[in-house]
Amino acid sequence: MLIFRQLFDPTSSTYTYLLADPATREAVLIDPVFDHARRDIALLRELDLRLVATLDTHVHADHVTGAWLLRQQCGSQIVLSQASGATNADRLLQHGDRIAFGHRHLEARATPGHTSGCLTYVLDDQSMAFTGDSLLIRGCGRTDFQEGSPRRLYRSVQEQILSLPPECLLYPAHDYRGLTVTSVAEERRFNPRLGGDVDVSDFEGYMNNLGLPHPKLMDIAVPANLRCGQPQAQAGLPQEPDWAPLTCTFGGVWEIQPAALAERIGGGHAGDVQVIDVREPAEFNGELGHIHGARLMPLAELASRSGEIDRQHPLVAVCRSGARSAQAVALLQKAGFTAVANLAGGMLRWRADALPVENGGD
Template sequence: VAKCLLSMRIAVKSLTLVSLSLLCSLVFPVQLFEKESFTYTYLLADKSTKEAVIIDPVLETADRDVQLVKELGFKLKTAVNTHCHADHITGTGVMKKKLDTMKSAISKHSGAKADIHLSEGDKINFGQFFLSVRETPGHTDGCITLVLNDESMAFTGDTLLIRGCGRTDFQQGSPEKLYQSVHSKIFTLPAECILYPAHDYKGQTATTVAEESTYNPRLTKSLKEFVDIMDNLNLAHPKKIDVAVPANLLCGIQDL
């Protein structure tokens, strides 16, 4: 599980094996999976300082993540949620109780409780690295995309999925906003930038800006076509929405 995430896309022609190896020698990235909600959690650490950040932890796998942090000797500084999730309860609150150095973070537009409320351009530091915040509303008003400082990778939450995107029919969803977010904040990253989503339902793990801007069946359409697609998905609401959203507004547990 500790295998460098970047190895998933070593076929990207504009990235050399040397550059991949160099980044992997400095940053420790782990992609973790929660099977019930098909959620990806990401643990990133500076190998030299052991400072770390975790993205989108899930309640059911929070103990696993805490154990991994301890085993690896990391100092987890921040747990950041890319938005207020509707399909699972965040593990942030539980992790805060077990790792006293950790702070919680989420967009200021999410309406959720957290130690840190994030805005466009804010930085989440871990050692010599940082994740830059890009506000990418559309799935919800509080969606953010997190970009590593060298723009080699980005964590897109539910805004952009592999050959898809987050739904826009609840929680302040707006297909117009999502389309604009992707085209102005994600597709403007370098073509070789590796994108890691919050979910995948087909066993895929990562993609790139070049791939999605060329092959995404929704977001390569015109705005009008995209809105029509999103307005006619007719999806059932997430099973846990009535429990997950209220809990996530309180950092994942009721007594924080």
């Protein structure tokens, strides 16, 4: 068995891949995106995984890698091709090197042509391969910058990717049409650039006449990726909330744990944090009770009553289980509130942690 997730960045149409060994809980991320490091960390935490390495298929021209930021947060190694010319990496790969995660491993295959440092990562049983931009679904990466070469790319794809078993699933770094996966058999037969009877002369003629504009972020992304995603200034780092110890869920909701909220509202910070209870009145005064100082504002009324909430102080939304209050957080953020969080587990968790309530049953 293998833990596998395919994640997406709509801005650059980039896929990020999570692979993990369920026995050891060790994981790798392929082609992480800087802007989604928080999302990726949340997923790792929720699946109880330990990130051991990030693997870039190449020095991307259309987004900044999340490798450096994930190393700062998770202690993971930065791994990519020796031919990439990148600095700040922990391990530089050559053709045939293996990257282990638990009892599983990926084999790095050099597939230059889109860039000189392109790698394809092949799973140990050859059931999956992660092709970067060397081979896309019914296409391939361009060859007109970053030391690209149609002749080298043709040879790379034919010898290192399309030579894999026909049933091997191929996962690209990008797709601009929403397609998610293909196979060696499909691309051998249907890829209009590299499949069928196409030879190297056909391919060179095709690629040398694409006439594509350069990627919009190339001048930003390539220099940053040659540093493995390290920002040149502290201002380039994502901003984290500092008003309370919060964690972000994979769904993108900031949460506070009950003990942290209890300490915040009972430790000399009274008035600093607003508690908005979005249950119905009968629940507010029912068996679970409510948090001292909480204001009742049922979820159905929240949008129309948001003007009653002080925007100068942080707020925590509360409900029975944390589901309705997560929606309340989304509504409040849409209304322009920035310092807002959900109480993890709601009043059920609050009571389970034996924290004080008003009007609650035993």
